[in-house]
Amino acid sequence: MDLQHNDFDRILFFEHARKTAEATHAKNPSDADNLTRWAGALLELSQFQNVQESKIMIQDAISKLEEVLVLKPKKHDALWCLGNAHTSHAFLTPDAEEAKEYFDTAAEYFKKAVAEEPGNDLYRKSLEVSAKAAKKKKSSDLKYDIFGWIILAVGIVAWVGFGKSNVPPPPQQ
Template sequence: MFGDDSERELFFVHAVAEAQRQFAADNTNADALVRWGGALLELAHQRQQDEAVQLIKESIEKLNQALTIEPGHTDANWCIGNAHTSLGFLQQSKDAAVEEFTKARAVFQACVDKDPANETYRKALQMSDQAHVYYDEIQQQLQEAQAASKRSGGGRGGGKLASGAGGSGGEPDPLGLSDWVWDAAGWVLLVAAIGGIALMARGGSAAPAKG
């Protein structure tokens, strides 16, 4: 769907603006808030640590606002679960990460309870139980990469790193994770991305035309 990251980012910037317009026209439009929050979450995946964290928190705020309008909105809960999971992997403290993963699991459980046949919800719930294990493995990989970099005199080692999760001087990685992460935790980000695109499409938001 997207030719490169810049096209993807432009799509979700446009989606945020469209959702804002829809909500301004009708402040009871829970779907607009969900699309707004979902688009912010997608944009967070294109940003570095501090900005990513801020965008995720803004996303959660919009999604919770949607739930005050429509408490049973499953898409809102689903996006909140992905937001807390993403936020967990950005934490430098294990306790803080586990707190976010616990919040995510509770939300995914609520989604499964409402729609037990939904395989996506069930898979997310299953994998969320292993999130803390993935977090430990990711941190170990990052530490080993840093150590290898120091031994080689500051060169890169062990995959791409960003300043967000303890790396420094590496190539940009919006979530501060190494390439290795995609074998362990990429399911969360991939499903979140697919879900975000689906939410935008469901709301009739299209990517802006190229000039």
């Protein structure tokens, strides 16, 4: 029951983040940070959908992240999120060859994120795990390891981004 309550809280949090990002985008469509937050929220929400709806949300997130890279080609968190999106899509793809293509694409984005932010342990770990996943898609333990890292990482990025976007004004003196 506690897990269900936590899932519900996560859904509410990320749905709010999605709606906030959508409203912000209407006012400022070239805000790369906002587009990244929006895509991160979509990736989180995709976990609570059926396979078909999840793929649609992931594709929407990928589209937003690609838009970010047009605005800021070296935005490391967008590169990393793109890696996560392609990894998620790979796990939803039953055809092993097609899934491998998604894993390979994810690894390329993780490499780019690491190149832009070499000191980021999460990016390096994501690259490491994606390389293993491309070789061993059938391993369910690896699948849960990767999903665990993705969930944790996307949650942290979205939480930090959401926190930055809702900073209260400084007290008046």
